[in-house]
Amino acid sequence: MTEFTNINSKLPQIGTSIFATMSKMANDYNAINLSQGFPDFNCSDDLIELVNHFMKKGFNQYAPMPGTIELRYEISKKVKRDYGKLYNPDTEITITAGATQALFTAFSTIINPGDEVIIFEPAYDSYLPAIKLNGGIPISISLNQNDFSIPWKEVERAITERTKCIVINSPHNPTGSILQESDIKQLEKIVKDKNIFLISDEVYEHIVYDNQKHFSFASSVELSKRAFVISSFGKIFHTTGWKIGYCCAPEFLMKELRKIHQFVVFAVNTPIQLAVSEFMNNESNIYSLNNFYQNKRDLFRSLIKDSKFILRDCDGTYFQLLDYSNISDKNDFEFSEYLTKEVGVAVIPLSPFHTSNNSQKLIRVCFAKQDSVLEIAANKLRNL
Numbered sequence: 001m002t003e004f005t006n007i008n009s010k011l012p013q014i015g016t017s018i019f020a021t022m023s024k025m026a027n028d029y030n031a032i033n034l035s036q037g038f039p040d041f042n043c044s045d046d047l048i049e050l051v052n053h054f055m056k057k058g059f060n061q062y063a064p065m066p067g068t069i070e071l072r073y074e075i076s077k078k079v080k081r082d083y084g085k086l087y088n089p090d091t092e093i094t095i096t097a098g099a100t101q102a103l104f105t106a107f108s109t110i111i112n113p114g115d116e117v118i119i120f121e122p123a124y125d126s127y128l129p130a131i132k133l134n135g136g137i138p139i140s141i142s143l144n145q146n147d148f149s150i151p152w153k154e155v156e157r158a159i160t161e162r163t164k165c166i167v168i169n170s171p172h173n174p175t176g177s178i179l180q181e182s183d184i185k186q187l188e189k190i191v192k193d194k195n196i197f198l199i200s201d202e203v204y205e206h207i208v209y210d211n212q213k214h215f216s217f218a219s220s221v222e223l224s225k226r227a228f229v230i231s232s233f234g235k236i237f238h239t240t241g242w243k244i245g246y247c248c249a250p251e252f253l254m255k256e257l258r259k260i261h262q263f264v265v266f267a268v269n270t271p272i273q274l275a276v277s278e279f280m281n282n283e284s285n286i287y288s289l290n291n292f293y294q295n296k297r298d299l300f301r302s303l304i305k306d307s308k309f310i311l312r313d314c315d316g317t318y319f320q321l322l323d324y325s326n327i328s329d330k331n332d333f334e335f336s337e338y339l340t341k342e343v344g345v346a347v348i349p350l351s352p353f354h355t356s357n358n359s360q361k362l363i364r365v366c367f368a369k370q371d372s373v374l375e376i377a378a379n380k381l382r383n384l
């Protein structure tokens, strides 16, 4: 029998994603799943009815390669309204199969073998493999430990002739930190007059707390002229399972991105694009998100406040970091496994967001859950 020993793995060091691993463990042990980031409540009935409507009307064949013009137009309108920049729906916006595909395709568009790409750790898990698969060299910089802000001096020092791209994620998964206006200014100064591209992962753009502002790269002339700005309807409309997102970029970048996009997915499913474009026309369907999640954040924090966990700040996203150093000496994998199997609450350890050894005693909890579920989970955590 043939042995097939010549597979020669492209990602020898990478196993199954921590999100898949912990969600499976939650199911296997019947634990409350606060691990993988997804809501445990349904999306709007109106949105479901719209999808149904377009399916019944017969919109079930391929969409145009870059996405339906209706949805690209609505995105263009929204981005202009929120950030002041007009992206041309014909040439500068592409609908993707979630932000994950937008990110991967953006990396493929710009990375050539040997190019250096600066990422910040803890880093969302899809960046590193996407960089490596495209022959890039990830250059990891640790976020400041106290508030997970970006150490700009270190960024300046890390830039070389080979720096092709800097990847920024704000609001930030897993830490919940957000960029301030001063960060935008620092980055503008660093990239000005340099051939450096930017990938801005803004999937939590509408989940920012305490009346703070989301600073999109779209709102900066210096940044937007070199940036892929990426977002996801999975976060905005509680539909992570629909895998629909988008990318905005200047025409010269978008032209190249589409050359790859057309051979990765060709196009994203039609009825959902049509439904989303109609649904987002009602602005409150987008702008109600901040308050909705702020209530959940406040509830969860108030329930955990008097426990032995230390709550880290949470300015955005639906993730809360908990420091468990007062509770256990276990490493974060062991502690997450213990919580899932023995306590009945599944969480995410932070080590998979790091390339080097991470000794911090931090876990990530997703609070995009029904209030009653948060209460039961918090009760279990409070007893530790």
Ligand code: PMP
Binding pocket: 037, 097, 098, 099, 100, 101, 124, 169, 172, 173, 201, 203, 231, 232, 233, 234, 240, 243, 244, 245
């Ligand atoms: N980037 C970040 C920071 C995320 O948290 C996620 C998913 N939760 C994604 C990208 C991927 O989004 P999507 O599910 O739309 O592919």
Ligand code: GLN
Binding pocket: 017, 019, 020, 035, 036, 037, 038, 173
């Ligand atoms: N982004 C989600 C999280 O951070 C998970 C997405 C996935 O499972 N790939 O939990």
